[in-house]
Amino acid sequence: MPIKTLRIPTADGRTDAFAAFPDDGERHPGVLMYADGFGLRPVLKDMARELAGHGYYVLVPHLFYRHGPAPVVELPEYIGEDVRPAIFAELMPVIVAHTPERVLSDADAYLTFLTAQPEVAAGPVAVTGYCIGGLLAMRTAAAHPGEVAAVAAFHAPVAADGPGLFAKLTAQVHLGHAEGDLTPEALEELNGFLDAAGVAYTSEIYPGTVHGFTMSDTDTFSAPGLTLHWDRLLALLARTLTDD
DSSP: OOEEEEEEEETTEEEEEEEEOOSSSOOBOEEEEEOOTTOSSHHHHHHHHHHHTTTOEEEEEOTTGGGOSSOSSOOOSSBOTTTHHHHHHHHHHHHHHSOHHHHHHHHHHHHHHHHHSTTBOSSOEEEEEETHHHHHHHHHHHHOTTTEEEEEEESOOTTTTOTTTGGGOOSEEEEEEETTTOOHHHHHHHHHHHHHTTOOEEEEEETTOOTTTTOTTBTTOOHHHHHHHHHHHHHHHHHHHOOO
16 A cells, blocks of 8 residues: 655645555545644554555645644654653643644645545545544534535544534544543533534444554554444445445
């Protein structure tokens, strides 16, 4: 599965990105993938390749390009508890500076770029994201109701913007929550907001997981959690982006 390095023009400059897609000369549905707070690194390429292998063009942009090329802070090959606090101390100002206005401006650029690629099929796209990237995915879907048919977020603070965000969604939604992030009572409240907004969704706690469970280069990784994530994500995309 090829990985193509790209530069995406935005209102504030250009950002690094990569794309994975089947090398078969065909056009495939587009998926915009938002990384977690740690940003672009080899594990994201692995995940993009995995998803592309199921018949999708997967675009993964560098979110924090205003602060320099990826990675904006030095990352070890394995992110464990011994280094996590120091990394987050450097990253948090960068994440805080990525305001909702910047998120939506960049989302416009990412979707314009994605849908213009010759390997991407005409029609709606999907957006998926991890950790803070899951919130960005939800904001993107809410801002582009006619273009985004599906949105998924994993171990993500999806309620951070309040229930008003959900009212703007027309995409089908899957939310995969870490057991360590959300109590059953909080899940019930969140799902109530989704119901009230009329969202077509699935939303569940993944058993035995903690925040960051999809990322195999961290000490929070859960192999069963990652597998369940693929099961849910692929089912969502099959329902919304393919004719099968």
